[in-house]
Amino acid sequence: MELENSNYTLEELHIVLGYFSIDAASFHVKTLTAGYINDTFLVSKTDRPLYIFQRINHTVFADIDGLMQNVSSALKVLNARDYTQIKLVSTPSGQYHIKVMNGYWRLMTFIPNSTTFNTTTKATIAFEAGRIVGKFHDLLQHEKPSAYADTIPRFHDLSYRSAAFNSALENAHSSKLEIAQEDISYARTTLQKLKAIEVDKLKVRICHNDTKLNNILFSKKTNKALSLIDLDTIMKGYFFYDFGDAVRTIVNTAPEDEQDHSKITFCLDLFEAFVKGLSDNSSFLTKEELKSLPLGVVFMPFIHGLRALTDYLNNNKYYKVSYENQNLDRCRSLFSFSEKAWGNQKEIQRILASHFPALQA
Numbered sequence: 319m320e321l322e323n324s325n326y327t328l329e330e331l332h333i334v335l336g337y338f339s340i341d342a343a344s345f346h347v348k349t350l351t352a353g354y355i356n357d358t359f360l361v362s363k364t365d366r367p368l369y370i371f372q373r374i375n376h377t378v379f380a381d382i383d384g385l386m387q388n389v390s391s392a393l394k395v396l397n398a399r400d401y402t403q404i405k406l407v408s409t410p411s412g413q414y415h416i417k418v419m420n421g422y423w424r425l426m427t428f429i430p431n432s433t434t435f436n437t438t439t440k441a442t443i444a445f446e447a448g449r450i451v452g453k454f455h456d457l458l459q460h461e462k463p464s465a466y467a468d469t470i471p472r473f474h475d476l477s478y479r480s481a482a483f484n485s486a487l488e489n490a491h492s493s494k495l496e497i498a499q500e501d502i503s504y505a506r507t508t509l510q511k512l513k514a515i516e517v518d519k520l521k522v523r524i525c526h527n528d529t530k531l532n533n534i535l536f537s538k539k540t541n542k543a544l545s546l547i548d549l550d551t552i553m554k555g556y557f558f559y560d561f562g563d564a565v566r567t568i569v570n571t572a573p574e575d576e577q578d579h580s581k582i583t584f585c586l587d588l589f590e591a592f593v594k595g596l597s598d599n600s601s602f603l604t605k606e607e608l609k610s611l612p613l614g615v616v617f618m619p620f621i622h623g624l625r626a627l628t629d630y631l632n633n634n635k636y637y638k639v640s641y642e643n644q645n646l647d648r649c650r651s652l653f654s655f656s657e658k659a660w661g662n663q664k665e666i667q668r669i670l671a672s673h674f675p676a677l678q679a
């Protein structure tokens with residue numbers, strides 16, 4: 319039987335599920351469409367969601383073994399009274415992923431009564447998001463960076479992304495270069511400005527690297543944040559990556575590809591709630607890291623916008639798009655948000671200093 323929004327039939331998915339240590343015959347499978355990279359399915363039993371089942375995008379993630387090793391190492395540590403653990407389901411021979419049916423597949427536990435939000439207007443949600451991003455780092459702070467593979471090398475590296483952008487410019491169709499003329503020139507100017515970002519003094523940590531709001535699970539009942547999901551990009555990074563990426567999706571009350579830029583906000587109340595939630599954890603951040611955060615809030619939306627623009631010029635080779643110009647729309651709204659983050663640097667610094675005493679000294 320065909321399954322909606324999927325390249326696989328239900329029969330095929332049941333065959334793959336059968337490799338894992340569960341009784342595959344009695345489960346119901348549904349496609350989850352959020353996400354630009356993997357194919358994701360929800361596996362339920364009599365309407366009770368129990369597992370997240372995924373085909374990992376091997377084009378994006380070349381080193382699947384390294385990726386799964388990173389995820390399983392991190393999941394062992396990501397477990398605390400106020401952080402709900404997610405578990406990988408193995409095959410009878412103890413494998414956490416299998417290669418069948420033209421793909422790499424894995425199965426994870428689904429946390430019951432949980433939900434996600436694409437955007438929010440609530441300070442309580444922003445606070446909880448800050449708290450759980452901080453908790454994630456608190457729990458991972460003693461992991462050895464050298465024990466984690468670089469599954470997408472230089473993922474948030476500006477000079478790498480800038481080189482990819484330049485080669486897309488060289489190969490792009492002239493009509494695209496014309497349509498995106500202003501965006502290209504904005505990208506060039508901003509690349510110059512952001513070159514100043516200094517990372518040498520920053521601690522290399524194990525980061526999530528994709529901390530957008532809808533990668534945070536919340537309890538349906540209490541709205542408390544439970545844990546971070548979508549762990550494929552867990553690898554080395556700087557804390558400002560995770561801070562900036564969370565902020566770009568929390569303090570902006572509009573969706574990532576909003577076309578009406580007047581709706582794109584940098585809501586300082588939501589920013590303050592997020593920072594308060596973050597500071598609710600033990601103080602694991604260095605002063606240098608804290609000082610990098612205001613620019614991080616400009617950097618992350620910009621680098622995502624640049625990647626979207628690059629993919630638009632490359633004819634949507636990387637991201638799954640639901641319409642032809644979605645990458646261009648995402649680029650424009652991300653640049654617009656990044657610009658608003660520039661405009662709010664003073665306020666951002668003030669709010670951070672009021673919740674992190676280390677910045678006052």
Ligand code: GN1
Pocket residue numbers: 352353354355356378527528530548551574622
């Ligand atoms: C991609 O598929 P998804 O939504 O988890 C991307 C992230 C971007 C995101 C855009 C490996 O993640 O970097 O933030 O799209 N992941 C990868 O929202 O490129």
Ligand code: MG
Pocket residue numbers: 355528548550551
């Ligand atoms: Mg992701």
